[in-house]
Amino acid sequence: MFQDDLVALGRDHLYQNYRQPPLVIVRGEGARLWDVAGKQYFDLFAGIAVSTLGHGHPRLAAAIAEQAKQLIHLSNYFYNQPNVELAARLTKLTGMDRVFFCNSGTEANEALLKLARRHFFSKGEPERLRVIAFDNGFHGRTLGALAATGTPKYKEGFGPMLNVTHVPYGDVARVRQEMGPDVCAIIVESVQGEGGVLPAPPGFLRALREIVDEAGALLLADEIQTGIGRTGTFLGFQQEGVEADALSLAKGLAGGVPIGAMLCKAALAEALPPGSHGSTFGGNPLASAAALAVLDVIEKDRLLEAVQQRGRELQERLQALCSKYPKDVASARGRGLLQALVMKDHVDARAMMEKLREAGVLVTVAGGQALRITPPLTITSVELGAALDIIDQVLGSPS
Numbered sequence: 001m002f003q004d005d006l007v008a009l010g011r012d013h014l015y016q017n018y019r020q021p022p023l024v025i026v027r028g029e030g031a032r033l034w035d036v037a038g039k040q041y042f043d044l045f046a047g048i049a050v051s052t053l054g055h056g057h058p059r060l061a062a063a064i065a066e067q068a069k070q071l072i073h074l075s076n077y078f079y080n081q082p083n084v085e086l087a088a089r090l091t092k093l094t095g096m097d098r099v100f101f102c103n104s105g106t107e108a109n110e111a112l113l114k115l116a117r118r119h120f121f122s123k124g125e126p127e128r129l130r131v132i133a134f135d136n137g138f139h140g141r142t143l144g145a146l147a148a149t150g151t152p153k154y155k156e157g158f159g160p161m162l163n164v165t166h167v168p169y170g171d172v173a174r175v176r177q178e179m180g181p182d183v184c185a186i187i188v189e190s191v192q193g194e195g196g197v198l199p200a201p202p203g204f205l206r207a208l209r210e211i212v213d214e215a216g217a218l219l220l221a222d223e224i225q226t227g228i229g230r231t232g233t234f235l236g237f238q239q240e241g242v243e244a245d246a247l248s249l250a251k252g253l254a255g256g257v258p259i260g261a262m263l264c265k266a267a268l269a270e271a272l273p274p275g276s277h278g279s280t281f282g283g284n285p286l287a288s289a290a291a292l293a294v295l296d297v298i299e300k301d302r303l304l305e306a307v308q309q310r311g312r313e314l315q316e317r318l319q320a321l322c323s324k325y326p327k328d329v330a331s332a333r334g335r336g337l338l339q340a341l342v343m344k345d346h347v348d349a350r351a352m353m354e355k356l357r358e359a360g361v362l363v364t365v366a367g368g369q370a371l372r373i374t375p376p377l378t379i380t381s382v383e384l385g386a387a388l389d390i391i392d393q394v395l396g397s398p399s
């Protein structure tokens with residue numbers, strides 16, 4: 001089928017909650033993608049920070065194929081080997097003690113929120129129901145995670161919401177002010193991804209740790225976008241040397257196979273007893289085998305170091321673009337391979353994203369004005385450089 005026919009089919013039958021451009025991507029290799037018409041794109045978005053190893057990675061493809069022949073699904077009526085191995089690997093990498101598996105980021109955050117409430121319920125403090133979260137924070141689209149999400153437009157028409165107090169990101173005094181004996185947890189990202197790639201100000205996560213410790217509440221880290229090496233350490237929190245009580249992972253964990261995980265410290269291990277929470281697909285052998293392959297490659301190919309190196313190159317190039325195009329570019333920010341070029345308010349960032357796509361580079365827009373750059377962690381220096389040359393040309397061409 002031709003591209004236009006496929007686009008027409010999608011426009012006629014898919015639910016219209018997205019704004020896809022009129023093109024169909026059919027194939028990828030490493031950090032490059034091709035559409036039906038054969039046009040090549042540099043992938044600087046990795047399916048929203050998901051394709052950790054890029055596209056068509058032989059180790060990941062082989063792990064999935066082999067597992068598919070053995071056992072795809074089982075449910076949690078029994079243990080399965082890739083899943084228990086994955087649980088052991090993840091607890092080691094994160095410093096947590098227990099893992100609950102699900103299938104997406106929003107589900108991992110639902111598990112975090114239920115964990116927090118159930119923990120205080122079993123401690124005899126059922127009045128601790130309120131959560132503190134942050135303006136522009138993103139935690140997902142199911143009703144619990146949506147309540148924690150800090151962008152009002154995502155919530156419009158879906159109320160009433162759970163009891164969540166939103167505070168400006170980085171504002172320690174306001175967090176102290178809003179903390180109270182009815183708060184069960186603070187949920188926070190170490191870099192606000194969807195919110196526009198905003199790293200936590202230095203000391204902020206540590207201050208949150210102190211506040212919850214004083215108040216007897218929990219610190220929940222949403223590492224869905226920042227985890228799995230995206231910022232140059234396995235978790236974003238690890239850069240600040242701060243440990244949460246529980247955290248969520250998803251996006252990049254299985255390199256594109258749907259997966260989510262809630263991890264917690266031993267102190268919370270009894271909060272969700274048998275029967276209190278679950279998932280039919282969660283922890284399935286296929287997704288677990290894919291995640292194990294991702295963790296193997298991160299380790300064997302030293303991808304954390306690669307992210308730090310590519311991250312420095314990216315930061316330098318983005319800073320140079322700020323200096324070169326001061327009329328249109330406001331700033332550059334981010335960590336590792338989660339960075340953004342922030343356009344000034346007079347620039348239509350979505351239109352810029354489309355111009356970049358036409359020129360062969362795929363990025364996303366986050367928080368209104370940020371062109372977010374989240375390539376596969378395996379992107380080479382040459383590929384990244386070539387993609388940035390195109391961005392440079394597009395910024396320099398008259399609009």
Ligand SMILES: *Cc1c(COP(=O)(O)O)cnc(C)c1O
Binds near residue numbers: 106189193224250251
């Ligand atoms: C993407 C994202 C989510 C939601 O994940 P889904 O898999 O889309 O449900 C939650 N939190 C953060 C920080 C995210 O980036």
